[in-house]
Amino acid sequence: MLMDDYDPLKGRMLSILDKDGKVVEKGLEPKIDDALLVQAYKTMVLTRLADEKAVRLQRQGRLGAYPPTKGQEASQIGPALALEKGDWMVWAFREMGALLLRGVPLWRLYLYWMGNEEGSVLEGDVNVTPSAVPVGSQVPHASGIAYAIKYRKEPKVALCYFGDGATSEGDFHEGLNLAGTMKLPAVFVCQNNQWAISVPRNMQTASPTLAQKACAYGFKGILVDGNDLLALYAAAKEAIGRARRGEGPTLIESFTYRMGDHTTSDDATRYRSEEEIAYWTARDPLARLRAYLGHKGLWDETNQKAWTEEAGRMVEEEVKKAEGHAPPTLDDVFVHTYATMPASLKEQLELHRSDLPARKEG
Amino acid sequence: MAAMNMVGAINLALREEMERDPAVVCLGEDVGVDGGVFRVTEGLFERFGKERVVDTPLAESSIVGAAIGMAMNGLRPVAEIQFMGFIYPAYQQLVSHAARMRNRTRGRIGLPMVVRTPYGAGVKALEHHSESTEAVFCHIPGLKVVAPATPLEAKGLLASSIRDPDPVIFLEPTRSYRMLKEEVPEGEYLVPLGQARKVREGKDLTIVGWGAMVPVMEKAAAQLAEEGVSAEVLDMRTLAPMDFASIVSSVKRTGRCVVVHEAPKTCGLGAEISARVMEGALLSLQSPVERVTAPDITVPLPKGEHYYYITPERVTRAAKRAMSF
DSSP: OTTTTOOGGGOOEEOSBOTTSOBSOGGGOOOOOHHHHHHHHHHHHHHHHHHHHHHHHHHTTSSOSOOOOTTOHHHHHHHHHTOOTTOEEEOOSOOHHHHHHTTOOHHHHHHHHTTOGGGGOOOSSSEEOOOOOSTTTTHHHHHHHHHHHHHTTOSOOEEEEEETGGGGSHHHHHHHHHHHHTTOSEEEEEEEOSEETTEEHHHHOSSSOSTTHHHHHTSEEEEEETTOHHHHHHHHHHHHHHHHTTOOOEEEEEEOOOOSOSSTTOOGGGTSOHHHHHHHHTTOHHHHHHHHHHHTTSOOHHHHHHHHHHHHHHHHHHHHHHHTSOOOOHHHHHHTSSSSOOHHHHHHHHHHHHTOOSSOOO | OEEEOHHHHHHHHHHHHHHHOTTEEEEETTOSTTOOTTSTTTTHHHHHOTTTEEEOOSOHHHHHHHHHHHHHTTOEEEEEOSOGGGOGGGHHIIIIIITTHHHHTTTSOOOOOEEEEEEOSOSOOOTTSSOOOTHHHHTSTTOEEEOOOSHHHHHHHHHHHHHOSSOEEEEEEGGGTTTOOEEEOSSOOOOOTTOOEEEEOOSSEEEEEOTTHHHHHHHHHHHHHHTTOOEEEEEOOEEETTOHHHHHHHHHHHOOEEEEEEEESTTSHHHHHHHHHHHHHGGGOSSOOEEEEEOSSOOOOGGGGGGTSOOHHHHHHHHHHHHTO
C-alpha cells in the first residue's frame, strides 16, 4: 500500500506520470477501467471548455464574478474518480471538474454563478453539499457528515475539498482534529494551488508541506502531484478504502496550480511572474493524461477533435439552458428562510410586494 | 485638494496616519503586495514596507486577535477583513476581548485598533459579499462602529478612528467605493466620532440613515421637495455610540421620522432609533416612526437583489405615509 511506509515529514511527492504522460512509477500505476479513464479525461476537457466559457460569459456581463478552475482539473477529478455511488462530496467554490464528474448538471453551475439560488439545487449520483464560500468553513461539515455515516453504519465516506489558504483557518484545524479523534470516514483533499488570491503558499504556513499537518492530527497524510490524475486517483483510492474500512481519515495535499485569476475580479499579473505561469503551463494536467491515454491506445487525434466539438456544443446548450431559466420571483427570495414561513414574515412579504410596484418581477 | 473617490480617500487617510504615527500598521489578507482586493491599501506596501503593511495568512480570527495583541503592546493596528461576510470567525475576538479589554482591566488596557471592512449590497456580488450586519456589533458594549457616506467623510472618520483609544469597526460601503468623487484635502482632516451630520435641512420630516443609504435618502429628499415636502436628512456616520440627541432634536422640530437601513428589519438599528425617538420626542410625533429596511431574509444572489435593495422610491413612499398619517 502507498501509505504504509509513507512519511509526510520527508516531503516526498507521489508522482506516477511525468509531465509528458510517461509512467515513472511502474509499480504504482493504478488499475483503472479503460472506460472510466476515458470518462475522466473527457470530463477534464469538458471542464476546461466550460470554465473558459464561464470566464468569457463574465466578461460579456452574462455571468457574475467567477473563480476559474483551469489547471486544477486533475486535482479535482482524480480524487472524485475514486468515490463510489452514494459517497459524499464536500466542496468550496472552485470544484467544477469534480462536480461535473459526479453528474451535477453544468447548467446548474452556470445558473449559480449567474446569481440564481436555483443553481445550488444540486443533482447527480452523489451526495453533494452546496458551495461554501467562506474559506475553510466546509471542513467541519465533512467531519459531521462522516460522523453521521459512522453513526448510521453506512458504507460511505465523505471527501472534502479545500485550498491551501483554508489550512490557515481555524475551521480546518478543528475539522481535521475532530475527524482524527473520532477516526471518522473522511478524506480531506487540500488543493494546494499555490496562491490564496495574492498570498503565496509559503506565506500561508511555515510548514514545508501541507500534507505533514496530518501528523499533528494523528492520521495519514500524503503529498501528491496535483496535475497527475493517476497519482491522485491512487492516493484517493487508498484513502477512501481505509476510511471505508474504519481506519480513519487521510489528508491528501494535491500540489497543483491555479492557472487563472482567483476570480474574474482579480488580476493575478499583479503578484505573480510569467516564468511561473510558463512552468505550470508545461505541466498541464490535460496534456499529461492525454499523452498517457495515447500511449495506451485509448485516445487519438480523431477522438480529441470529435470530443472537443461535442463538449463545445454541450457547453453552449448548457449556457442556453441556464440563461433560459426563470429569474427568481419575490416569493422565491422569501419562502426558503424557514421550513414554514412565520406569520410575521408573511406579513412582511405582502407589505414588500405592495412596496415594489414600479418594477416587474424578474 | 484633489477630487477622489472613497477608495482614494481611505487610502490617503491610511497613508497620512501611517506617516504621522509609526505605531500605525495595516494587516489583513491581500493588503500588501496586491494593495487590497478593492485597492484600498494600494501603494502602502511599497511606501511603508512589509513590517507595517502585513499580508497575513488567511484567517480572520487571527487577524483580529493579533490586532488586539498589537494594540495591547503599543501599536495602532488597522486590520482589514476582506468582506463583512467573512468577519464572523473573528466575532469571538471582537466580542470576548476587543470590546471588554478596557473594562476587564479597569481601564488599564485600552485597544486603539480599527477593523476596516467593506459592507453592503447593491453590487451584484457573490454570497457573503453583500452583508450589512452592523447591528450585531452595535449591540456589543465597548465596540465603536463607524460607517462613512462620502469620500471626504471617510477620510476624516478613518483618521479619527485610528486615533481613537477604543476599538472601532469601520464599515466601508462597497457600493459607494467608486460611486462619487469629491474634493478631499491632504493633511489633517478629522471628523469627530459620535456626531451625526445634517446633510439637508428640512422642516416636515427627518430621514435618518448612514453609509450607502445616504445618497438614496438624498435622492428621496429631492423627490419629496418637488412634491412640496421638506425633508431633513441626517447621516448618523457613527452607529455606536449613536448621536441620538441629534435625531431627537430634529424630530422635535419636524414631528416625523423615517429610518432607512439596508439591514433586515428585525432588531436592526431602526428599532433602536425608533425607541429613542419615542422616548425623547413622543409629544412632538405626528406619525409613527417609519422604517425602510430590507426584509428579514438572506440577501438574495444578484438575480434577486433588486427585491432586497432599498430604492429612493421606497423611502419617498414611507415619507408620504408619515405625512398623510
